Amino acid sequence: MLERTNEGNKRETAAVLIGLALLVALPFLADAIGKGFYVTLFTRILILGLAAVSLDLILGYGGMVSFGHAAFVGIGAYVVGILSWHVFDGSPLMTWPVVIEGTENGFVVWPLAALMGALFALAIGAISLRTTGISFIMITLAFAQMLFYLAIGLRTYGGEDGIALYNKSGLGSSIDLFDKTTFYYVCLAILVVFVWLCRRLTRSRFGMVVRGARINERRMRALGFSPYRHKLTAFVISGAGAGLSGALLANAAEFVGPAYMSWQRSGELIVMVVLGGMGTLFGPVVGAAAFLLLEEGLADLTEHWQIVLGPVLLFVVVFARRGIWGWIAGPAREDR
Amino acid sequence: MNTLLLVEQGLNGLQLGVMLFLMAAGLTLVFGIMDMINLAHGSLYMIGAYLTATLTPLVGSFVLAMVVALPLAALIGMAVEVVALRTLYRREHLDQVLATFGLILFFNELVRIVWGPQPIFLKPPDWLAGTVEIIPGVPYPAFRLAIIAVGLAVAGFLYLLITRTRTGMLIRAGASNREMLGALGVDVKRLYTLVFGLGAALAALAGAMAGPILAVQVGMGESILILTFVVIVIGGLGSVRGALVGALLVGMVDTLARALLPTVLRTMMPPSQADGMGASLASMTIYILMAAVLAWKPRGLFPAHA
Numbered sequence: 001m002l003e004r005t006n007e008g009n010k011r012e013t014a015a016v017l018i019g020l021a022l023l024v025a026l027p028f029l030a031d032a033i034g035k036g037f038y039v040t041l042f043t044r045i046l047i048l049g050l051a052a053v054s055l056d057l058i059l060g061y062g063g064m065v066s067f068g069h070a071a072f073v074g075i076g077a078y079v080v081g082i083l084s085w086h087v088f089d090g091s092p093l094m095t096w097p098v099v100i101e102g103t104e105n106g107f108v109v110w111p112l113a114a115l116m117g118a119l120f121a122l123a124i125g126a127i128s129l130r131t132t133g134i135s136f137i138m139i140t141l142a143f144a145q146m147l148f149y150l151a152i153g154l155r156t157y158g159g160e161d162g163i164a165l166y167n168k169s170g171l172g173s174s175i176d177l178f179d180k181t182t183f184y185y186v187c188l189a190i191l192v193v194f195v196w197l198c199r200r201l202t203r204s205r206f207g208m209v210v211r212g213a214r215i216n217e218r219r220m221r222a223l224g225f226s227p228y229r230h231k232l233t234a235f236v237i238s239g240a241g242a243g244l245s246g247a248l249l250a251n252a253a254e255f256v257g258p259a260y261m262s263w264q265r266s267g268e269l270i271v272m273v274v275l276g277g278m279g280t281l282f283g284p285v286v287g288a289a290a291f292l293l294l295e296e297g298l299a300d301l302t303e304h305w306q307i308v309l310g311p312v313l314l315f316v317v318v319f320a321r322r323g324i325w326g327w328i329a330g331p332a333r334e335d336r
Numbered sequence: 337m338n339t340l341l342l343v344e345q346g347l348n349g350l351q352l353g354v355m356l357f358l359m360a361a362g363l364t365l366v367f368g369i370m371d372m373i374n375l376a377h378g379s380l381y382m383i384g385a386y387l388t389a390t391l392t393p394l395v396g397s398f399v400l401a402m403v404v405a406l407p408l409a410a411l412i413g414m415a416v417e418v419v420a421l422r423t424l425y426r427r428e429h430l431d432q433v434l435a436t437f438g439l440i441l442f443f444n445e446l447v448r449i450v451w452g453p454q455p456i457f458l459k460p461p462d463w464l465a466g467t468v469e470i471i472p473g474v475p476y477p478a479f480r481l482a483i484i485a486v487g488l489a490v491a492g493f494l495y496l497l498i499t500r501t502r503t504g505m506l507i508r509a510g511a512s513n514r515e516m517l518g519a520l521g522v523d524v525k526r527l528y529t530l531v532f533g534l535g536a537a538l539a540a541l542a543g544a545m546a547g548p549i550l551a552v553q554v555g556m557g558e559s560i561l562i563l564t565f566v567v568i569v570i571g572g573l574g575s576v577r578g579a580l581v582g583a584l585l586v587g588m589v590d591t592l593a594r595a596l597l598p599t600v601l602r603t604m605m606p607p608s609q610a611d612g613m614g615a616s617l618a619s620m621t622i623y624i625l626m627a628a629v630l631a632w633k634p635r636g637l638f639p640a641h642a
Contacts, residue, residue: 065430127627131634134373134429138569139630144624149623153616155609196350263562267437274434304449310442317435318423 011330014237014283027181040252041296045289049247052272054241055194059270061202062234063214066130067137068144072232072239074151074261076113076246081163081256083109088166106169106177110247117243118236120147125235129228133264144266144287151258162257169251177251183196187248191285192242199235200279210234222279259269275316286324317331340474345595346588347470351480353587358542359564360571360579368511368574368640370425371623372529375436376416377539377564378557384409384415384540385547385556386451389458392539398461402544405439413536416528421532422525428521440558443641448554455551460582489539498576508533511574513639563590566626572636581637584624593621 022029023042030038051073058064086093086102093100103109124143131139152160168177177183201207212220215226220227250256259265269290276287294312298305320327363377411454420439424432459465460479465477496521498504506527509517518524541561541572550556567586571578598614628636 059430065433125632131630134367134573135569135634135636137373137429137433138565139627141562142566142626144568146620146623146627149616149619152619155612159612181537211640219359225467263558267433270430273438304445306441307445308448310438310440310445313438313441314420314435317427317431319436321416 009169012282015329016326017288019282020192027184028146036137036180037284039184040288041292043180043184043250043252045292046184046285047252048189048269048272048292049285049288050187050191050194050245050248051274052269052288053198054245055144055269056273056278056281056284057198057202057241058234058238059233059273060281060284061214062210063208064231064235065137066128066238066271066309067203067266067270068124068139068140068142069238069242070263071124071144071147072117073246073249073265073269074147074258076243077256077260078151078157079113079243080109080169080247080250081165083112084167084169085157085163085167089284102306104170105165106171107308108186109169110244111145113247114240114244117246118240119123120243121236121239122232125232126149126238129231129235140223142267144263146259146262148258151261156173156214158257160258162259163254165254165256166252168254169247184230187252190244190248194244195281195285196305198241200266201279204237206230207232252311275313275323277325280323280325280329282325283325285322290324305325340471340501341595343471343474345583345591347476347484348595349588349591350584351400351483351487351587352591353524354484355542355546356492356560356563356567357487357580357583358490358538359560360540360567360583361490361576362504362516363564363623364405364568364571364574364579364640365507365531366535366578367568369514369531372421373426373429373436374421375561376439376443378561379440379537380409380539380557381537381543381546381560382443382554382557383412384457384543385458386447386543387480387540388544389456389547395576398459398548402541405544406540408545410517410533411539413539414533417495417529417532419515422458422528425474425528442556443557451554453529453554455553458547458552460548471589479548486541486545490541492578503530509523563622566622569635570626570636572638572640574640575636575638576638578638578640586625589625590618593618597621 023046026042027039027063030036052071054154055066055069058066083093083102084104087104089102091102094103124140126138127144128143157163168183171177171186175182175186178184204209204326209220209225209227209230211233212223212225217227246260249260272287272291273284274287275290277283294309295305298308302308316323359377359381364370366377375424384405388398388401390402392398394405395401406495416439420435423433432610464479464482466478468478468481469475469515470481496504498507506522507520509533510524510527514524517527543556546556546560563586567582568579569582570585571580594615596617598611601610601614601617604610606613631641
């Protein structure tokens with residue numbers, strides 16, 4: 001089991017509660033200082049945070065460095081985009097063997113986005129997990145590139161230009177996603193539930209097998225577990241989370257395009273996870289916030305903000321190994 | 337499908353292949369010896385192209401500009417190695433991916449500040465601007481033939497360097513056992529820097545030669561970087577022979593797929609759809625090839641440390 005001091009535990013709990021309180025209060029705070037656009041910015045942070053948490057599940061706990069995670073985000077976004085396009089166009093998605101019409105019902109589209117993310121993760125993971133190390137990094141990148149070019153080839157759905165959405169997903173008459181505060185709280189609720197699920201998962205017997213496989217796969221096999229199947233399951237769950245975040249992202253931007261799947265996006269997700277702290281689940285949310293706020297702040301200062309961001313990344317990797325969450329919540333929770 | 341077109345596309349594939357080999361050789365050497373994954377390799381390619389494009393009007397000759405640009409790029413590469421990458425050799429691959437991802441952002445922005453966001457156009461030297469009829473009826477650009485020749489010459493040079501010289505012996509020894517090489521009194525750090533400089537010069541050579549074919553612009557390094565990774569993963573990480581085979585395979589498959597797939601698809605569906613599908617399928621081909629190779633041989637075709 002985990003060796004943890006009580007003190008570290010308390011400090012982390014406090015940090016989580018304070019962070020959550022701040023996130024809940026954020027729309028009011030933004031309103032009070034008259035900067036409503038912070039609500040939109042933090043909605044993006046929550047959504048990318050969701051994608052980063054899903055990546056942390058495999059990267060931080062399973063040691064699987066997926067360099068193609070943006071592909072699953074893109075798949076979720078395209079599920080929303082394509083079904084919405086068919087509503088606008090009036091044509092059915094398919095007519096055989098069953099007629100499927102386009103839809104903008106969030107209760108249908110969002111779970112479907114997660115499901116498609118999971119299915120693609122199952123197919124990609126089943127092949128990729130045969131390899132390890134750099135080959136795994138590269139094969140996940142290769143699959144993401146395939147889907148990226150596939151999206152560009154979808155001429156019906158805008159090809160390289162993507163799809164502009166005319167409507168957000170509907171969640172019944174009482175929840176209006178066009179209201180940015182409502183949309184913010186919906187994203188926050190989904191993120192909280194997902195983080196809670198992942199936390200339960202990583203502390204379950206299943207999670208222990210995945211974490212054990214990262215540290216010593218041979219020993220896990222000797223204990224009678226199948227690391228491959230456990231890792232694949234984690235990969236699929238992670239794909240579902242990323243797909244769901246893609247559905248939210250499509251709604252936030254009211255746009256879906258191949259750029260969502262570009263390899264730079266995958267790189268940025270890894271950056272968020274490591275910046276925030278790998279294998280912490282809360283860290284990636286902080287990492288997403290830090291990344292987007294840094295981007296926002298530096299972009300205000302200089303148009304060439306990436307020339308600062310690059311060295312900052314290098315610096316974080318070389319000197320701040322445990323990420324921001326390690327610094328907030330105290331020492332690492334487990335020996336690495 | 338006529339034979340002449342096939343010959344022409346075959347040569348195009350060969351040209352892309354040797355270009356990829358120039359990139360892959362440096363990357364795979366760095367990986368084989370230092371166990372280091374370097375995403376910033378594409379930045380050196382971009383720097384080589386920009387330096388050559390800037391120097392050509394100054395010195396009045398494309399070739400002379402290249403002669404000056406290559407050592408400069410090698411120096412930049414060695415400086416990056418000493419300043420930033422040296423601390424990363426013993427780190428996990430994830431750290432290396434991240435840190436060199438940061439370097440890409442830095443170099444792209446640096447180039448954008450120095451040269452501006454507009455692409456620069458670079459003309460091939462006059463004596464290579466025309467075409468040559470290799471087979472009667474197939475005029476082929478002389479510059480592309482020159483690229484093939486240079487690429488094959490570099491492959492030969494690398495073969496001799498690695499198998500026949502003392503430096504090559506040290507490189508091979510470093511790839512199979514670093515600690516032992518250090519224990520025998522070889523200055524491993526200097527060897528690393530040297531190999532990195534060699535890789536940087538090869539990448540810059542590829543970039544300089546790509547200049548007249550493609551536009552010299554920010555981000556040009558990334559598109560070829562990903563192809564290069566596909567090459568070295570297919571060939572087997574750390575193996576120069578694997579890099580050569582992988583590069584020619586990827587160059588050929590990619591070029592032929594782009595040339596042939598739309599035509600093949602046109603026989604099955606309406607032209608407008610066929611062109612879109614064909615282009616996107618063609619872009620996917622090499623990734624499908626890579627996934628297939630890895631699924632079949634997870635360590636690539638010629639694994640270096642068997």
